[in-house]
Amino acid sequence: MLKGIRWCWLIGAGLLVATQAAAQATENPAASDGALATIADPGATERARRHFRTGIKLYRDANYKGALAEFEAAYRDKPNAGSLQNVALCSKALFRYAEAAQTLQLLLARHSGELSESEQAAVRQALAELEALIGSLSVALWPEDAELSLDGRVIPREELTRGIAINVGEHIILAEAQGYARHSEVVRVASQQRLDLNVRLKPTAGFLEVTSSDPKAAIAIDDEPLAFARWRGPVSPDIEHVVQIYREGFEPFERTVRVGLGQTLKVSGELGPSTGDGVDEQAPLPAKPAAPPRSRGATGIYALAALGVTGLNDAPLGLQIQSSNADLSLPSFGLRGGYRLAPFVAVEGAFDFARADVKHACQSPDTTGACAAERSFSLRSLRFGPNLKLMTAGEVLRFVSGVGAGIVHHRLELRPTQAGTMSLQGGSASGIDPYFSLELGIAFNFRHLLAELHVLALIEGASSLRGRFDEAEGRAVFANGALPMLGISLKVGYSAWAPRR
Secondary structure, rough: OOOHHHHHHHHHHHHHHHHHHHHHHHOOOOOOHHHHHHOOEEEEEEEHHHHHHHHHHHHHHHHHHHHHHHHHHHHHHHHOOOHHHHHHHHHHHHOOHHHHHHHHHHHHHHOOOHOOOOHHHHHHHHHHHHHHHEEEEEEEEEEOOOOEEEOOOEEEEHHHHEEEEEEEEEEEEEEOOOOOOOOEEEEEOOOEEEEEEEEEOOOOOOOEEEOOOOOOOOOHHHOEEEEEEEEEEEEEEOEEEEEEEEEOOOEEEEEEEEEOOOEEEEEEEEEEEEEEOOOOOOOHEEEEEEEEOOOOOOEEEEEEEEEEEEEOOOOHHHEEEOOOOOOOOEEEEEEEEEEHHHHHHEEEEEEEEEEEEEEEEEEEOOOOOOOOOEEEEEEEEEEEEEEEEOOOOOOOEEEEEEEEEEEEEEEEEEOEEEEEEEOOOEEEEEEEEEEEEEEEEEEEEEOOOOEEEEEEEEEOOOOOOOOEEEEOOOEEEOOOOEOOOOOOEEEEEEEOOOOOO
């Protein structure tokens, strides 16, 4: 009952004081910023009166939101205790107890001189009653640059930890930051309750922090100019990114980097030596950096020595490998010389020599597996052709694939042997056919040292490989006319480029 009487008095007193203040505004304006604005704008007082009268009508019709807007407008045009007091009344009628309490605190801070002692006491009593209907919310928020809003209102960072005065009931909090998943939550706060929340956003990106030693140097990520001197922001995780620091008249700094999910990578760079172009040290910085120079990437010549081994699926002349001492592997040695046209593509010439010497091959085994004769042979191949290589842009470690085609020269020598009373004369054959190759692997750079490890698939033609063996008529060496092979290859050599540090 007393609470209702106090608020009824506050309503009547607020409307009465506001009416009197509005009526006397032109005769005796208060010495405040608003009053000075009124002197500069004589129409402000009339507008304040109009907003105030409309606010009274709306309040009596229980349109508290409309009344609140009118009283706030009246206070902006002519600041005085009455309009501010009515703002508090409307906020309270809308159950916005925290806003009403803040308004009454502002009333005492700015306009206590316009209130009598009894009016000040009533305002303090009403303020105490409101504070009993208010809760408190504090939020520990990560990351540090995240933004939190409460019921659509952005909360300043300094308010989060000391506590935010909020109305009792349900509230929606929303936290978001670049590179993190948005977090939304409904919280309930009771009167005089302090609710402590710990909100930690989940990263959806990696983060780069780039710093230049030159405050006038621009920073670009993946060819997009972003800032001068310093930039921090999210980037797609686990892929290569090109960082450039550049300024007209100087050699640019460039580095390729990779950042994991949720990780922060710091990159500090210095411009290279002057290029001799004129630089205006006094020129102001533009609002946005100019486009970066074309990325240099990792380009240039390279040369490699290759060691490998491949295995044949078929033996020549219908021979069979039955002994554990015999196999169809072809060790090889080769050379590569090429040019890396761009960070993602290179062309090269390939030369390889391979030779297999096989003993204990079985000729014409019977049903029991016994050999009519054991044969020995050697198979040599000489390959030459171009390769096209595609790769990721990593400076130190990258994935590489290559396709190649060319010509291959084969030579087979079947050695003579004695099988019981039968003498086998052997023979030889040679021919030139096309080949196709496919490589998949990784490449590694340490300074100018380049190393590559590949899995290799080869298909060599053999249709022209024909000859006379054991004094028989000339015949094909391989029945299907092709030699499919699988193997591995290790290449080591020199590259004209080197990882930038």
